[in-house]
Amino acid sequence: MPEARPLHNHYLKAACSSCSVHELCLPIGMTGEEIERLDTLIVQRFKVKKGVALYRTGDPLRSLYAVRIGSFKTSVLSVDGREQVTGFQIPGEMLGLDAISTDLHACNAVALEDSEVCPIHFAHLEELAHELPSLQHNLNKILSREIVRDHDMLMMLGNMNSDERLAAFLLNLSQRLYTRGYSSTDFVLKMRREEIGSYLGLRLETVCRGIAHLRDQGLVAITGRNVKIQNMEGLKQLVVGCHRPAPC
Structure with missing residues (x-):
């Protein structure tokens, strides 16, 4: 499976304040000035071709990724080598949260179509979150949403x-x-x-x-x-x- 390569000619200028899905993403509820500070963390967004892996299991955590255009699937491999799909992500949703606890990605993230993501360097994001309570609040909400989604999935499979x-x-x-x-x-x-x-x-x-x-x-x-x-x-x-x- 090919892996995402953020080559220079794939880079595009990014700005949360002008993004069509910013009200569904990390900047939700933030002021204009706070969004401008978040903008500084997203230097360049990049495209990911259909079938290309944004990251794979075991890759080190460098960034979280906000889906701007397109869609992704996340998956893990079972002990017998079969793929187990764990989720589908669309614009306004985040990828990479699986790596926060261990600093290593626990799944593969593959583009289902030609897509575009905004990479947010995680260490820099943590630093800014300490200064902006609204950003820390949004991070907590995103993590909570993932937990609720997992609970809903268990309910679905069980009942x-x-x-x-x-x-x-x-x-x-x-x-x-x-x-x-x-x-x-x-x-x-x-x-x-x-x-x-x-x-x-x-x-x-x-x-x-x-x-x-x-x-x-x-x-x-x-x-x-x-x-x-x-x-x-x-x-x-x-x-x-x-x-x-x-x-x-």
């Missing part, structure tokens, strides 16, 4: 059947895209069905059957990677129903 897992995945992606100004009902999946299955703990054939079941219920229409949610409330009820207590 939901395959159709409910797929519905929850589509709803989660729909909401995240809507927050970024995109359609909540019409979008394109950047990941393959095998990757969705790995993330949800399902076999490929189970994912395909689940898509067919959702289609037969008139909830979604999925053609290739194009998704159209036809009944948002019905999809939500399918997920909510899995939390209802069983009858006596």
Whole structure:
């Protein structure tokens, strides 16, 4: 798998204050002056081609990465060498948090499409966070959000059947895209069905059957990677129903 190389001709000028997703990213809630100070840490953003690794398991922590354009998947390898997808990241979300505890990355991060990230040197970020309580607060919120996301994933794998897992995945992606100004009902999946299955703990054939079941219920229409949610409330009820207590 190729690795990201931030070559000189891949560098682009960066500025949090003018970024279209800065209200979803690290600068959220910061003042203009504070964002300008954060800007000084992001000297240059760079592009990552589809299929290229931004970092790999065991790489040393140098920077956190804010996704500006495109999308990524994070994954680890099981003992038998199979890939286990642990997450999908889209604009406004952070990569690299996995390395903070040990100073080494615990997973691979690979671009699902031609993407662009803003690298934030971690040591410099820590120094600035000591001076700006709002920045430290945002870092804490981002870390907390990751913990909550892990808890939600465990809940999904422990309590939901395959159709409910797929519905929850589509709803989660729909909401995240809507927050970024995109359609909540019409979008394109950047990941393959095998990757969705790995993330949800399902076999490929189970994912395909689940898509067919959702289609037969008139909830979604999925053609290739194009998704159209036809009944948002019905999809939500399918997920909510899995939390209802069983009858006596």
